[in-house]
Amino acid sequence: PVRALIAAHELTRAGDEAMRAGQLDDAMRAYRAALASTALADPLPLVERILALAVTRSAWHADADELARQATQRWPEAAAPHQALAAIAIARGDAVVAGEHLRRASEASAAAGEVVAAAAAAAAAATWFATGHAAPAAIAALEAAHRFRPDVASVSQDLATAYRDADRLPELIALLSSRLAVELDRGAAAAIALDLAAVYGQRL
Numbered sequence: 001p002v003r004a005l006i007a008a009h010e011l012t013r014a015g016d017e018a019m020r021a022g023q024l025d026d027a028m029r030a031y032r033a034a035l036a037s038t039a040l041a042d043p044l045p046l047v048e049r050i051l052a053l054a055v056t057r058s059a060w061h062a063d064a065d066e067l068a069r070q071a072t073q074r075w076p077e078a079a080a081p082h083q084a085l086a087a088i089a090i091a092r093g094d095a096v097v098a099g100e101h102l103r104r105a106s107e108a109s110a111a112a113g114e115v116v117a118a119a120a121a122a123a124a125a126a127t128w129f130a131t132g133h134a135a136p137a138a139i140a141a142l143e144a145a146h147r148f149r150p151d152v153a154s155v156s157q158d159l160a161t162a163y164r165d166a167d168r169l170p171e172l173i174a175l176l177s178s179r180l181a182v183e184l185d186r187g188a189a190a191a192i193a194l195d196l197a198a199v200y201g202q203r204l
Helices: 002-020 024-036 044-054 058-074 080-091 095-111 115-131 135-148 153-165 169-182 186-203
Strands: none
Touching: 002 024, 002 044, 024 044, 044 058, 044 080, 058 080, 080 095, 080 115, 095 115, 095 135, 115 135, 115 153, 135 153, 153 169, 169 186
């Protein structure tokens, strides 16, 4: 077991060196050999390396899809397998499927306390849900991104646009009011106030 463990680490190191040298095929062979040894107590970091590499080539997508799905079962708390599945779905033109995997990646990152990654994945999910014309899912993803990072203006603006397009005026008013309450820049505050006034005008 000790020799097998040393060999697995040496293979992983060889894969890392091949990656740095741009020798992707050699890197993949080394990583796969290390994973096949079953000597590593926690192979998730190695699986993440394989997936990050595999999504870069369409010829590797089928194997990556299978490995990522196995990984979601073994490590449901991991974000990387869902990110890989999202990348594969994007390559296949499955926008809504990509959005769903990014949503799950966001949830996994949030559970791990990684709010920046969670917000980024949720915002990306919203983009792909919108591309797939799944507006309610896109809004829900933007709401999640805003919960994680209410300080990111672009997320707030995208959420406001989504609420406006969906004619969800009460939610839009609440969002704009919360932004106005914390906005320190006078010009930005004035713009938000004008938006808020226009929304109230729509309700009259």
